[in-house]
Amino acid sequence: MLDFNWFYTWSEKTLHLNLIAYKEGQLQRRIETIMKKSGATDLKQFAKMIETDENIKKNFLDYITINVTEFYRNKEIFEEFEEVFINRLSSKFKALKVWSAACSTGAEAYSIAMILKKNKLTASSKIIATDIDETILSKAKAGTYSKLEVQNVPPLEKRLYFTEQNNRYALSDDIKKTVHFKKHDLILDSYEKGYHAIICRNVTIYFKNEVKEKIYRNIADSLVPGGLFFIGATESVYKPEQYGLKKVAAFLYEKV
Ligand SMILES: C[S@@+](CC[C@H](N)C(=O)[O-])C[C@H]1O[C@@H](n2cnc3c(N)ncnc32)[C@H](O)[C@@H]1O
Structure with missing residues (x-):
């Protein structure tokens, strides 16, 4: 035993x-x-x-x-995120603070960076990306990916921001410099406030319910009213109103 x-x-x-x-x-x-x-x-x-x-x-x-990730993971959901994010946030707030929590190798944070760039919001935004695992954060900063990891990147973005060499895809400094990586433990560390969007996907599925609920509460408290919480394709927030959240799309919640 x-x-x-x-x-x-x-x-x-x-x-x-x-x-x-x-x-x-x-x-x-x-x-x-x-x-x-x-x-x-x-x-x-x-x-x-x-x-x-x-x-x-x-x-x-x-x-x-469990570090598995990829760019634009669950592509259709990412497209929905982009639409709601741009429609609801960019006209309402002058500067946008975005957090990719449990970011793994950074594919998710860099996908957001490309969306912001496409919508000319880079100069007025700040993207913070965090993970508990320091080794993975070094990989994220290096920004080199496999073919599979970049398979969902839209063709234009792939052309603009990646250089292929020996079947590896290196991300341009132009995108890399817009994301700030740091170590953060969703369970043990305190949460910064004032975010307009928090993307926390495919990590709380591994946690017990009471731990997940505490993370949801902390995330909701870190969002400004009108801010968005983006979850993974196999996740849902049970009774979102208990955290002051309202469902606005299949995998998106708004802070009331
Ligand atoms: C499956 S990946 C998800 C990556 C990305 N969010 C996505 O959906 O593609 C899970 C990530 O959660 C991180 N992680 C695990 N426990 C964590 C914790 N307590 N705090 C912060 N990150 C954690 C892991 O290091 C891993 O990089």
Whole structure:
């Protein structure tokens, strides 16, 4: 029997990673799989390996925090986001502050950056992108992607902002410089206020309900009235009014 409770306490103390927040069954299966792949037979041995081997530590963090992403993920929803964002926000506010939370390699934040550029809003906007994982944030700043990750980028944007070399797609400095990356833990850190749009997709699905609800509350409190909250294609906010939110499209909520 694996002593997951011991492992959770160790993880919080040593890695500052709060595993208690994750859905239990799913998480334990993932820990067991990555533990076996690393060659450990119990969690104490696995923890020691994580502490002493940077590669094992990196693989563990990547596997547990799940970094999968792509540009314009769920393309139709992104198009809807663009329409509502431009119609509701750009005429109402002079300057726009946008947050891509749990941004992974930055594909989501850079997609927003391209939308703002297309609509001539770059100069009057600020995009902040955050993630718990510092390795992924370095990749985000480097801005080089696979063919699959850029497959949904509209043809014009692909031509304008990417250079292809050996099947990798390097993003132009023009777009890169418009996004500010920093480390932020949605569970443990405090939230900045005054955002006009918060995009937080495909991360709270891994968390227990009470953790998800706290994140939704914090996000709603961080939005200005009229601000937008954009969620993932498999997500929905239960009783949005409890957070002062109103549904305005399938995956979009407005702060009342
Ligand atoms: C599946 S990716 C989602 C990326 C992007 N939002 C998207 O939808 O394409 C989940 C991201 O959440 C990050 N993450 C996991 N736990 C987090 C936490 N507590 N705080 C902030 N980010 C977290 C992971 O590092 C990972 O990059």
